[in-house]
Amino acid sequence: DIQMTQSPSSLSASVGDRVTITCRASRSIDSYVNWYQQKLGKAPKLLISAASSLQSGVPSRFSGSGSGTDFTLTISSLQPEDFATYYCQQSHIIPRTFGQGTKVEIK
Amino acid sequence: EVQLVESGGGLVQPGGSLRLSCAASGFTFSTYWMSWVRQAPGKGLEWVANIKQDGSEKNYVDSVKGRFTISRDNAKNSLYLQMNSLRAEDTAVYYCARENGYCSGPRCYFYFDFWGQGTLVTVSS
Numbered sequence: 001d002i003q004m005t006q007s008p009s010s011l012s013a014s015v016g017d018r019v020t021i022t023c024r025a026s027r028s029i030d031s032y033v034n035w036y037q038q039k040l041g042k043a044p045k046l047l048i049s050a051a052s053s054l055q056s057g058v059p060s061r062f063s064g065s066g067s068g069t070d071f072t073l074t075i076s077s078l079q080p081e082d083f084a085t086y087y088c089q090q091s092h093i094i095p096r097t098f099g100q101g102t103k104v105e106i107k
Numbered sequence: 108e109v110q111l112v113e114s115g116g117g118l119v120q121p122g123g124s125l126r127l128s129c130a131a132s133g134f135t136f137s138t139y140w141m142s143w144v145r146q147a148p149g150k151g152l153e154w155v156a157n158i159k160q161d162g163s164e165k166n167y168v169d170s171v172k173g174r175f176t177i178s179r180d181n182a183k184n185s186l187y188l189q190m191n192s193l194r195a196e197d198t199a200v201y202y203c204a205r206e207n208g209y210c211s212g213p214r215c216y217f218y219f220d221f222w223g224q225g226t227l228v229t230v231s232s
Contacts, residue, residue, distance in 0.1 A: 034218040043222035050216040087152055091217040094166045096154035
């Protein structure tokens with residue numbers, strides 16, 4: 001199985017801050033990474049597929065990058081509605097695996 | 108509008124069984140892979156199983172192999188998860204998710220683009 005390791009596990013930030021979340025795969029997965037946002041008590045929402053492809057309707061302040069084993073989700077200017085938990089997920093092989101999540105909290 | 112609505116969750120004793128259902132609408136169900144993803148209380152997401160469009164291929168995470176069975180009925184636009192020999196560690200919210208994808212040259216990218224609201228399964232005596 002491919003292990004996905006996110007860092008940090010949590011972070012505190014202020015509205016307007018630039019936030020970066022990293023995800024490392026246990027072996028090379030090309031660009032087969034997706035990013036999801038999950039708010040408390042809600043289902044996850046797809047933000048980015050194929051490492052950097054922004055989903056329709058997702059604000060442009062979200063961006064993704066990376067290839068191989070190291071990936072990044074960036075929020076360029078944090079908004080109040082962005083406080084949530086973010087997960088990376090690899091789609092290179094079965095079983096699909098997720099990172100452990102990064103909780104973004106208000107400072 | 109794409110909708111996925113899970114049902115069938117509840118409280119079950121260890122060793123018991125439960126069948127989850129997911130009713131799909133707003134898209135051509137028979138043309139998509141479908142998955143079950145679960146989330147234990149306060150924990151992260153774990154993919155459980157997926158099934159090909161015509162049901163001919165099924166995949167499972169190791170921890171549920173031999174105990175869980177994924178199936179679908181395309182005539183009813185429904186996805187199912189039969190869970191047997193349930194354990195305390197199976198306690199989670201279970202989501203059904205549509206697995207979408209596209210190919211760019213030799214690479215095919217898959218992702219979960221729509222999710223249901225989830226149904227809670229609690230395994231406890």
